[in-house]
Amino acid sequence: MGVVVKRFEVWIAQLEPTRGAEMRKARPVVIVSPDELNRQLRTVIVAPLTSGRRYSFRVPTRVQGRDGVAAIDQLRSIDKQRLTKKLTTLRAPTTKKLMDAIQTVFEL
Numbered sequence: 001m002g003v004v005v006k007r008f009e010v011w012i013a014q015l016e017p018t019r020g021a022e023m024r025k026a027r028p029v030v031i032v033s034p035d036e037l038n039r040q041l042r043t044v045i046v047a048p049l050t051s052g053r054r055y056s057f058r059v060p061t062r063v064q065g066r067d068g069v070a071a072i073d074q075l076r077s078i079d080k081q082r083l084t085k086k087l088t089t090l091r092a093p094t095t096k097k098l099m100d101a102i103q104t105v106f107e108l
Contacts, residue, residue: 003080005031005038008090008098010063011083013046023048023074028063030070030090032102033077043077047098057105059098063088072101 005011013029015022031038033045047070049061058069064087090098 002042003083005044005080005083005086006089007031007033007035007038008095010049010087010090011046012085012087013048013078013082014084015048015078015082022076023050023071026084028068028087029078029083030061030098032075032098042081043079044083045075045077047072047102048074048076057101059094059101061090061094063090070098070101072098072105075102 009031010028012026014026016025028049029046030049031044032047038044049063049068050071051068054069057072059072061068061070
């Protein structure tokens with residue numbers, strides 16, 4: 001099935017082509033889909049990372065010495081072929097905040 005990925009890994013993904021206000025270009029993304037789905041499907045659900053605008057629903061991250069945020073408002077499903085390089089895996093305190101933020105957004 002191609003690339004093997006796990007929840008909370010951070011990868012560089014090619015997000016082009018995009019439309020409108022979607023995050024573009026090659027950028028880090030964090031895998032948020034459960035490992036069960038990641039093993040069985042050719043797609044993964046990701047939250048793009050950005051150094052851009054900070055909102056209460058965006059989770060602070062630090063990846064490879066750079067501060068940023070996981071954009072929960074930009075969750076999307078992408079084909080694993082868009083993933084080009086694994087960078088790291090998020091640490092437990094950040095993953096807890098990430099999952100809490102996702103749950104909060106979908107409860108609104």
